[in-house]
Amino acid sequence: MSLSLQNVSRIVDGEYYIDDANITLEPGSFNVLLGRTLAGKTSLMRLMAGLDKPTEGRVMMNGVDVTGVPVQQRNISMVYQQFINYPNWTVFENIASPLRLEKASESEINQRVKETAEMLHIEQFLQRRPLELSGGQQQRTAMARALVKDASLILFDEPLVNLDYKLREELRQEIRELLKVRNSIAVYATTEPNEALALGGTTTLLHEGRIIQSGISSDVYRFPVNVDAAGLFSEPPINLIKGFVSESEVTFDEFVHFPLNQDLRGFKPGDYYCGVRPSHIGLVPHADDDLEISVRVEVAEISGSETFMHVKNEHFSLVLQLSGVHEYHTDTPIKVYLPTHKLFMFGLDGKMLQAPGRLHKGA
């Protein structure tokens, strides 16, 4: 069963929650909705589910127009950021509730609840009530409720944000595994680029109510269509520097110059935005065409295996993502090396003109 939104908008009190969304989701696919808070992820999911009616546009299920068909008459399930379970029912009854609605037989309910509970490793808690469980177990219960019936559309609305880091990785992996064997459409909303990449499948980028890009997650990551997409799908955000391209060289903010390399030779002289991923800038040169820039350290955030270093000079600031622990005091003068062959080039309107590696893709 495929789901497609055609020119769907939702306007509340004159404000666009969703602006002209077009998207088609295939059965068995895993689709990540990536966007910041208030970008419209939940609004889009509510429209897909039929919890809200679009102001404009159509929602099609398998080619049949289901716009305005209420959620009760569609076969969907949903997992939320909060752990939503019936508070005074046991875990068993919670998981069984969607099956009871379908009037399944007692033996079938027993069997399917057990199977689903085992998949999510909560079979030993079936007789407990949700509030007697840990957060992770409560969310597993909510997921079991969503997975126990054969929903054609399963929506996950930031299901892991309220869990600790370790559990998050574990559950993320499990969700992916569980859904691989199903023919349902899965939609997963998140604010974290790394989560989108880890989940695989396709990623749809949402920004201020608009879908700005959609495609296979790694492709969207490597070839963002514009500055917004590049910023959204990068953690820490991609570095953007204004650069002037002339006949023979590139100048960053009238300050740093470097000769045009092979990748940039085709560009017309003028102003561009140049993007560099934080992980591509280093403290030591890696290639001949690396550009040496003198900067001062603003702050070095150490997150265990990685260090996020914020540096600046009088013209622009940069973020570096370095592996390992690097300790620097504020205001230490250092040199960083920017690989000029790994530049993203954007026009002043924000549109991407060139991504690194694209030229070599076919070859």
Added chain:
Amino acid sequence: MNKVENNKAWFLVLPVVLLVAFSAVVPLMTVVNYSVQDIFDVNTAYFVGAEWYREILQDPRLQDSLVRQFIFSFFVLLIEIPLGIAVALMMPTKGRGASLCLILLAIPLLIPLNVVGTIWQVFGRTDIGLFGWALTSIGIDYNYASNPIDAWFTVLLMDVWHWTSLVALLCYSGLRAIPDAYYQAASIDRASGWAIFRYIQLPKLQSVLVIGVLLRFMDSFMIYTEPFVLTGGGPGNSTTFLSQTLTQMAIGQFDVGPAAAFSLIYFLIVLLVSWLFFTTISHLDKAK
């Protein structure tokens, strides 16, 4: 870890000990003291042991008002709790309507107790009161000053008018605390309105309802001012509740000993019923 003895800690809790001593323990012990003595004047007092307690427990006045008191509190809870929940469920959730409802609900709670009594005293009169006049003019024989049933009806109605708001406000805040996702999940589950109430709203309201029931029980069990102003306990003794009987005994007749014994029994009843209710609820919770 080694335990460190430090007597300074006693010094640090001293302010609290003193405060509690003067605000609660000393007055309470004074009452205990009165209740076991027969006092004639400042210098003449005899120890009588449990004599006053024996006498008081056999006093038909106390027994009658105790029964009346339980019936009254029972009806108060029976009416105000479901009505409060219903009002909270019907209130708008946002916008001007919600603010307006909250203000309207808060008004009865802001009126001093004796004013509430006076309002209903006038309101229920058949000659100049709108309520009494309206009932009489549609042919109902109503007079709270002479008919005990009418008096009871009016006292209860007054209490419902005055205090249902409290239950409604508690429930309203409890309902607002339920995340919207619960209702979404319920609609995906095709839950009916009744099922949403029974399996989501009611369980989520449980803790505020426990507070509501306890507050309303204790308050109604200790009611004094409003019926005193409205009916003066009459007609006869039909609306004389415990605290009024107690006041008559302590101040009217100056029977300090029996009144002290009465106070302690009164206090213990309130404590016992509240404790019973609370532990039963908590146990039910665990048993489920």
